[in-house]
Amino acid sequence: MEQGLSIRKLLIANRGEIACRVIRAAKELGLETVQVVSEADTDSLAARMADEVKLIGPPHPAKSYLDAGAILSAARECGADAIHPGYGFLSESARFAEAVESAGLTFIGPLSDTIRLMGDKAAARTQARDAGVPTVPGSDGVIKDLDEALTLAEAIGFPVMIKASAGGGGRGIRVAKNSDEVCRMAPQASSEAKAAFGDNGIYIEKLIESARHIEVQVLGDGFNVVHFFDRECSLQRRRQKVWEEAPSAAISDTVRALLCASAVDLAKSVNYRGAGTVEYLYDEATGEFYFIEMNTRIQVEHPVTEMICGTDLVIGMIRVCAGQRLALTQDEIARKGHAIEVRLNAEDPANSFMPFPGIVTGLRVPKGDGIRFDHMLYDGYEIPPFYDSLLGKLIVWAPDRAQAITRLTYALDGLAIDGLPTTAPLYSALAACAEVQANAVHTGWMETWLEQNTDILTKQGEAAA
Amino acid sequence: MARHEIKSPIPGTFYRKPAPEEPPFVEIGDAVAEGDVVALVEVMKSFHPIRADAEGIVSGFPLEDGEPVAAGMTIVELE
Incomplete structure (x- = not known):
């Protein structure tokens, strides 16, 4: 040991x-x-x-x-x-x-008090603002009544998001385009939040349109905090990330330095212990970034950070929680190249992403430099229907983003999960898409693209079957 | 002996109610028409309504609400 x-x-x-x-x-x-x-x-x-x-x-x-x-x-x-x-x-x-x-x-993981603070999304927003981290224009904590919601929504400008304070991860969010919709949605959102999360608190934020999702990986030992740079997760479906990259190719190193420093400031303000992620929206038009929430756990997409920083974040979080101090200073943490992760789900992209548990009748894992496959599969494995559809994650690293996309394409060709449909064809199609290659995307981009390109996925689904 | 068995086409968790605090879709003795929703099956966190594929009177539920169901298993019996 x-x-x-x-x-x-x-x-x-x-x-x-x-x-x-x-x-x-x-x-x-x-x-x-x-x-x-x-x-x-x-x-x-x-x-x-x-x-x-x-x-x-x-x-x-x-x-x-x-x-x-x-x-x-x-x-x-x-x-x-x-x-x-x-x-x-x-x-x-x-x-x-x-x-x-x-x-x-x-x-x-962090101390229970830290989890409680960051899990209360309105309190986390206040904590971020107090630590000097930019937050999306919106309510100062939980809103008290409909009048406050209306006055505020009119002051910050429509559209606004009505969010459940106990929500997170894209759950419990409504978008109101005008005052009438605020009047209708705020009470609904509140009672739904009560039912779903046991807390009827809601808050309001301006909707930043065509924003990118960029997040910063931090690791703290309860005394000091370091960052491992950023990830971009703008390719989403139903507010769930499907394709993640590190670093973000959309921001300058100047913005990156500010973003990472603000994440460290927030984590330090709560004496953070363990691995955590500070999530932001990035408005490309203005170059501004805004805090959304902090996730107080290891994230699905942590491997892209490991690939560019040459570190093991899970080992890192175990060490700091088991009494060790951080082994690295910020100066010792460097990044190199570009990494992409895609989430292989047991869903059929040609059939509205219908979940499809089944038996793995054959498994071929791609191998080679800069290719990693984190998964739960083996030949003959019967996937239980009771849980999340995530089967595994294909991660590639290359010296730059264009080469990483090329590597992803042939790694996907070398991957076979026989016996059930997976989301792999979606990623082959995305990797071949000019807008993805040019990184001209935002958090709403993929759903629109899916609506306009149903035939691509249907054809690939048929070819795969 | 059931005259007709409504089977789940997918594996998952069987639910008799649309939500925990709501009444069941159907009870024993209820008449159902073809196309009526009789149950939900949750598969990988998504919920799928199961519709009656024949008409009849509900005579039994081989599974309890919230029990696991395999694909092809009977979930509602009709007479």
Whole structure:
């Protein structure tokens, strides 16, 4: 085991590709690993990789991966002294982090108070503004009533977004184009937020049209914080990222320096511990960037940062949460080249992205310099229908963006997941698209492109089938 | 013995209600017409309505609300 770590046995409270990724990092550190599984995951790749497997409940996430009590019991029974929550599930639950802390275990993430603060999107906005981070023009925290919402919306200008304070990740957002729509949507948004998140708080922000999504990776040890530069995730469908790059090719190094410094300022203002991502909207027309939210966990797209910085962020987050100080100073962190990640989902792009769980009847993984495939698959694996459709992520690195797109194209040609449709054809089509090659995109671009190019995907879907 | 069995074409989680706090789509003894929504199946976080492919009177539910369902499994029995 690595010297100077306060933990020796790590329980992974997640599943799928991120569980496999965390197990790899834990093994690098010489830690013992425990994989908790639902009844649907006893034969998962993560279960096969881990030193120990603990069954925590039925397939439904509420009865297994979201059951904090079952996970803590499993940790106690097998003597685990740390819990890695991955992403999704309980990763940003302040209550879960607090329960882990109270049980005397190490949570591989920030302190529960930090998660609580950043999880309250209105409070996070205030925190960002106080740290000198630019925020989207909008309400000062949660709005009190409809009159305040109307006055504010008229002052900042339409269209405005009405957001749930307890939301995040693109959930609980409405767009109002005029006062009438504010009157109609604000009460709806509030009651829906109450139902979905147990909190009826809503806030208002100006809608920045044709914006890019750019985010900064940070790592803190509770005392100091460093950044690992930026990622751009403007290619989205239904507000979910599908293709991510590092660094953003849309910003100058001057803007990049300001952006990264502001992310570090925010993280330092809360004595951040662990890996985190500060997300921004970038308005290309004005060159301004605005804070959206901070995600207090490892993100799906972390590998593109690892590829350009030559670092292992999962190992990094385990170390700082297990009592070590940051190993690198900011001056020692450099970036090189360009990386792209695409998310392979068990969905049929030729059929409205219908989820399609099935059995993997053949798997061919592309290999070569600058090609990485983080996944949860093996030949004969039956994909359970109860969870997210993400199967894996194909990541490529090359000296520049154009070469990275070329490499992505042939890496996709070398990838075969037989037995079920995946979103791979979407990425081949995007890689061949002139606007993607020219990086002339924004967060709404891909949905419009999909509407205008249904035939491309249908043809590829047929060719694949 | 059921006269007709409505099967789920997809695997996932079977739900008898449109939302947790709402009443079930159909109850035993209800008459259904072809095309009526009788259940939801959640597959990979997306919800798909299951419609009756025949008319009849609902006589049974082999699965409990919220139970896993495999593709091709019967979810509603009609008489």
